Amino acid sequence: MKFFADTSDIDEIKDLADYGLLDGVTTNPSIIAKSGREFIPLIKEICEICDGPVSAEVASTDYATMRKEAEVLRKIADNVAIKVPLTPAGLKTCKELSDDGTMVNVTLCFSAGQALLAAKAGAAFISPFVGRLDDISYQGLDLIADILTIYDNYPQYDTEVLVASVRNPMHIIESAKMGAHVMTAPPKVIKQLYNHPLTDKGLAAFVEDWKKTGQSIL
């Protein structure tokens, strides 16, 4: 499973890279607004840190302007993935960009039907938002299962399922059990995967017992 960081925080991105946990980065207009940074230079800086796909989302909602914005964004770096919303205009943009060899991440996906449309439009990634479905009492992970079932029936589709809106480690684990290709999460959630009380307890016991030997490896 590829791990993408759902953040634009440079320090967080560098930190994940240092631990070998950074396969890509996803941003969206809300993440960019929260950063307080200029969009284009920030994406450029992220692309200099991360070799994997870096999602930069168009800001407009009409096809003509999306196409123009995509032309600007894809010039930032070769590993920029253009993020478009799952709308008719977004998928028309996706089809043209993907036909031209540009990576497209189709976002704001909440149904299997939408994911089928994105695959037919040649999306490199589909981003189903599991957390936001959970937030309204739907089983977000059921959508992941449905999309993977559909995509498995059509090997001609190259679209990778990029599990998004990840709220906790169980979203990551359950998606991985289903074979989702990618997940994107805030670095804090990714790091929660390390945590287990028995690991902490066992390590404390090892340290304590090693002290009793009076030895040193160095």
Ligand code: G3P
């Ligand atoms: O960036 C796409 C997605 O991960 C957003 O997640 O937490 O805003 O629902 P969230």
